[in-house]
Amino acid sequence: MTVGLGVDWAVQWLTLSARLMSEHREELIALDRAIGDSDHGENMDRGFRAVMEKLAQTPPETPGAALKLAAMALMSKVGGAAGPLYGTAYLRAATALGESAEIDAAALAGALTAARDGIVARGKAELGDKTMVDAWSPAVEAADEVLVAGGDAVAVLAAAAEAAEVGAVTTDPLIARKGRASYLGERSAGHRDPGAASSALLLRAAATAAGFPDGSAE
């Protein structure tokens, strides 16, 4: 079965993302309060509210256009490090998708890779630094594996979402080496990285928007 994802998926992804950021706002704030400046939940919620406003003002015609619009809104309105990081991620993904109206599994895996590479380039973090890279890198690897095995776009997103959730959990014992949490040194261990947590939520939203049943236990 070949499933192509269109602009409706992209808009639904962003809409579900906004909903998840609102629902998990307090949880992300609590995570960030433990090891950061406690504004991640608020920043992401406000950023995605801005995304929804932009979507309403200028409905995009392609998935790439939807992600580009989201990138600009996030960069402008998030305020913290997540703004330029997610903004760069969505922008690179949008560039990778180009003008395509329909995205297949290969294009999707390529876009996820571009997004991850954008985050790495912008934040200069590596795997194991206790950042959102720890969610994105396993997600990209899982997506590529499914692609190679012949999976469709929905399967690619489902694998990415699941791997990102596992990746976020693996940040719990890590000592932060990037971002505000790195100032805490060893005291950053024992807390989940808020950026990895929000990344997992966003990738889960991508899979849910594609029609994959929400697999989270919560």
Add this chain to the structure above:
Amino acid sequence: MTVGLVVVSHSRKIAEGVVELAAQMAPDVRFYAVGGTDDGRIGTDLEKTIAAFETGLAEASGDGVVVLTDLGSAVMTAESAAEFCSEPDKVLLADAPLVEGLVAAAVATQGGALAATVKAAAEAVRFGPEPAYGAAGPAQSPGRGDPAESGEFELINPMGMHARPAAKIAGGLAGMDVEATVNGVDGTSIMELMSLAVGKGGKLRVEAWGKDSSKAVDYVRRLVEQGFGEI
């Protein structure tokens, strides 16, 4: 003197405060303080940062802007803003501590330095503790050997070594093909030169290695003899 200096901070108060501090030493320099979000919270704002870059570039009449930031995400916002602005190549991000870096950049700009030299002046300010220079005199870099040229000059200007003379020395030496020390410190570092705290009647010993050695020593000699234009 056309380089514009942009501060990108999470806090409007920090941005404005550090500009206030640096402006005291560089009254003719144009500063642009960007801090906080558009709704008055702590954070960085891409649109405001782009706007400051564009204003700075326009007012810099071709010479560019040098950017100082506070914490990591301000760096990321500044990088993103540079990518989006009209002349990314003319936006130079200095990897330097905000307060000391801005002061060094401001003094260099006031002294007429171009953007690349201003950035270098900010970055010459070291993060972390400075290496200790012994009271008995500085150690030469191991392996560098005897200087190709050297000279010792007595300061005649009433104020001695302060920010503007330091900027003149550092700005000039930075543009030459030379490694030069002044009383043992890096001759291209405004902050290190200022830290020498040599008063009127005190001496500057210049040692230089490399192609422009004699030019470098001669340059400092002339500045000292002219009292850095202050007499």
